[in-house]
Amino acid sequence: MTTTENTSPTAAGSGASATQAFRASQQQGAPEGGVSAERVSTVVQAVLAGVHEAIHTHQVTYPEFQAAKQWLIDVGEGGEWPLLLDVFVEHEVEDVASRTQQGSKGSILGPYYLPDQQKLPAVTALPMRADEQGTPLTFAGQVRDTAGNPLPGAELDIWHADDEGYYSGFAPHLPEGNLRGVVAVDEQGRFEIDTIQPAPYQIPTDGPTGMLITAAGWHPWRPAHLHLIVRAPGHRSITTQLYFEGGQWLDSDVAQATKPELVLDPHPQEDGRLRSEYDFVLEPA
Numbered sequence: 595m596t597t598t599e600n601t602s603p604t605a606a607g608s609g610a611s612a613t614q615a616f617r618a619s620q621q622q623g624a625p626e627g628g629v630s631a632e633r634v635s636t637v638v639q640a641v642l643a644g645v646h647e648a649i650h651t652h653q654v655t656y657p658e659f660q661a662a663k664q665w666l667i668d669v670g671e672g673g674e675w676p677l678l679l680d681v682f683v684e685h686e687v688e689d690v691a692s693r694t695q696q697g698s699k700g701s702i703l704g705p706y707y708l709p710d711q712q713k714l715p716a717v718t719a720l721p722m723r724a725d726e727q728g729t730p731l732t733f734a735g736q737v738r739d740t741a742g743n744p745l746p747g748a749e750l751d752i753w754h755a756d757d758e759g760y761y762s763g764f765a766p767h768l769p770e771g772n773l774r775g776v777v778a779v780d781e782q783g784r785f786e787i788d789t790i791q792p793a794p795y796q797i798p799t800d801g802p803t804g805m806l807i808t809a810a811g812w813h814p815w816r817p818a819h820l821h822l823i824v825r826a827p828g829h830r831s832i833t834t835q836l837y838f839e840g841g842q843w844l845d846s847d848v849a850q851a852t853k854p855e856l857v858l859d860p861h862p863q864e865d866g867r868l869r870s871e872y873d874f875v876l877e878p879a
């Protein structure tokens with residue numbers, strides 16, 4: 595991925611990178627054969643009906659309509675469509691998808707996933723800076739199928755923010771691949787990953803999404819979290835996030851992406867590291 599526009603940890607920088615990353619991911623992910631006219635008509639009509647109803651119910655004025663138009667233009671120019679949609683909409687799409695999913699609970703992907711990260715063995719440390727800040731954390735567990743058998747062919751694609759809430763690839767001061775990796779589990783489906791505890795994530799306040807949040811008087815925070823995609827041959831992948839017991843914003847995630855089953859309870863070890871265990875269960879594909 596090129597990061598030419600991304601020269602400082604600003605909303606415009608991370609927005610441009612997130613838009614670029616999304617476009618790259620769409621080369622593989624677009625629905626085969628497109629979407630039928632009937633489906634487009636049904637869903638778009640329902641979306642527009644919701645907008646129309648809000649306008650009538652709340653007697654929206656011309657100045658308000660034009661301000662909304664200006665803001666939507668800014669969302670696009672700032673590259674913030676991935677951020678805005680993943681924060682305010684993706685949780686509903688995930689809720690629909692999760693209704694047909696067995697095994698571990700999923701959560702939203704968000705705008706900061708990058709494919710093709712460093713391959714790592716089952717007992718490992720995520721790539722990090724020599725002076726990486728944050729409480730050291732060991733995250734360990736096992737991947738099994740719905741019958742309880744270990745899945746030795748599984749991998750954990752893991753990524754998370756640093757101790758300041760920034761993601762590598764979306765903040766130019768961070769080395770490429772920092773706090774990201776693809777971990778291959780061992781013969782028992784087990785893994786043990788050394789990393790640091792991430793900080794909560796704040797929506798950039800200098801971009802259009804942050805301006806909306808400020809204008810509405812909401813808070814711009816997501817609780818600290820690990821992102822994961824867990825895959826195994828012949829099984830349905832799980833995209834999820836794991837949070838931390840007692841963490842700030844856990845009960846008021848701006849992205850509404852927390853679930854009670856997704857909260858880790860890390861315990862301090864004798865060496866001062868935190869340790870947390872979590873097992874994943876994948877259903878057959």
Ligand code: MBD
Binds near residue numbers: 681703
């Ligand atoms: C994030 O870190 C995130 O996980 C989501 C879903 C949206 C914005 C930032």
Ligand code: FE
Binds near residue numbers: 704706795819
């Ligand atoms: Fe995130």
